Amino acid sequence: MSNGKQTNEHEWRHNFLTWEKGLSGDGEKNDVLWERLIVRLQVSGKKKAAYFVWAAAALLLLSGLFFLWKYPSFSGQMYSGTFKTRSHLINSHLPEKQVVPGSAWMEKPAKQKTTIKTTGASPDLPAVEQPVVIGLVGVDSLKIATIIPSAQSKKIRVVHMNEWFSPPPPVFAKSKEEEEAPYKPSVWPGKNRRMSPPSSNN
Amino acid sequence: MDLHQLVKEARKNSTAAQKCLFDFYSGSMMLVCCRYLKDRQDAEEMMLNGFYKFFSSIHSFQYKNDAALYSWIKKIMVNECLMFLRKKMAFAIISGPAPEDQVFHDDVLHKLNAEDIFRLVLELPAGYRTVFNLHAVEGWEHKEIAIALGISEGTSKSQLNKARKLLQKILVSKGMIHEQRKTN
Numbered sequence: 301m302s303n304g305k306q307t308n309e310h311e312w313r314h315n316f317l318t319w320e321k322g323l324s325g326d327g328e329k330n331d332v333l334w335e336r337l338i339v340r341l342q343v344s345g346k347k348k349a350a351y352f353v354w355a356a357a358a359l360l361l362l363s364g365l366f367f368l369w370k371y372p373s374f375s376g377q378m379y380s381g382t383f384k385t386r387s388h389l390i391n392s393h394l395p396e397k398q399v400v401p402g403s404a405w406m407e408k409p410a411k412q413k414t415t416i417k418t419t420g421a422s423p424d425l426p427a428v429e430q431p432v433v434i435g436l437v438g439v440d441s442l443k444i445a446t447i448i449p450s451a452q453s454k455k456i457r458v459v460h461m462n463e464w465f466s467p468p469p470p471v472f473a474k475s476k477e478e479e480e481a482p483y484k485p486s487v488w489p490g491k492n493r494r495m496s497p498p499s500s501n502n
Numbered sequence: 503m504d505l506h507q508l509v510k511e512a513r514k515n516s517t518a519a520q521k522c523l524f525d526f527y528s529g530s531m532m533l534v535c536c537r538y539l540k541d542r543q544d545a546e547e548m549m550l551n552g553f554y555k556f557f558s559s560i561h562s563f564q565y566k567n568d569a570a571l572y573s574w575i576k577k578i579m580v581n582e583c584l585m586f587l588r589k590k591m592a593f594a595i596i597s598g599p600a601p602e603d604q605v606f607h608d609d610v611l612h613k614l615n616a617e618d619i620f621r622l623v624l625e626l627p628a629g630y631r632t633v634f635n636l637h638a639v640e641g642w643e644h645k646e647i648a649i650a651l652g653i654s655e656g657t658s659k660s661q662l663n664k665a666r667k668l669l670q671k672i673l674v675s676k677g678m679i680h681e682q683r684k685t686n
Binding site for chain 1: 515517520521524525526528529530532533534546549550553554557558572611612614615616617619620638639641
């Protein structure tokens, strides 16, 4: 009996599942549902593509940073090259005595005296070799000013006190003699009067 | 229709293959979702969620035969429905015990056709319907049902018992079967 019941149970379940599996979808309704599904699938596909692009960009950035960290001399060479040219300019304007030995970017002189002989007041006293104290003499900043190109220097116009409030003189083409002649205050009508001291009679 | 070939094409993101698979399985999967959720809109949403997961994870599926493919898709649909039901807290126990003197066996259902059984199952409350679907229709053990629904094994058994008794009552009320009483 119980076996019959179990058989019946299995039978109705099998029949039900077979009926359920064989059903096909409603045509029009299916198309509407498919449209909704395909939109969702396409959006997820675009999101995945965007993730790949961002991942590739992050990878490129990391590899660039790693390259700079691993090979710093690549950028260092360019930097030291710039320094070399500047130091070359500075060195050419400095006297030899101003060369500081031991500095990072200035060359040492080939021969350097570390001791000098000093003579005492009396010729009888022996000459004593005294060490030369090579101090850390910095570069004289005033000397550096000499290497400033002349184009950057400001031209100063000397004006006579009589011409303080007068407009600047017009610029005309000068002859060769005028250009070579020394500077003279400009002659302006009405302004060519001498500042004479008050007379003692009045 | 060669389902193996369609699965291969769907793995390459072929829209035509995906549509063929959807058209082939949408009818039965819609029925499965309706059997659990009853509400047609919720069932459509869960069916679309299930197909989305199916196409997203089709690369991890190893095709053996058509029956294995159908079982895999159905499992995805059932899991989607169960997750939805758990979120909605649809396992409320109905108050009021069913009459104890009535006897009900699942074999009574073999007298009914499949469509009647489907309509009968839809008349059950959500909690009873879920346990009945998982045990009587899908063939799950009470231990598996308890883990899936987050309930105890005892609750699963009592829910199934009450579902059967309610089915009995419905069948009697509709005149499909005669009332059977316990004989002492």
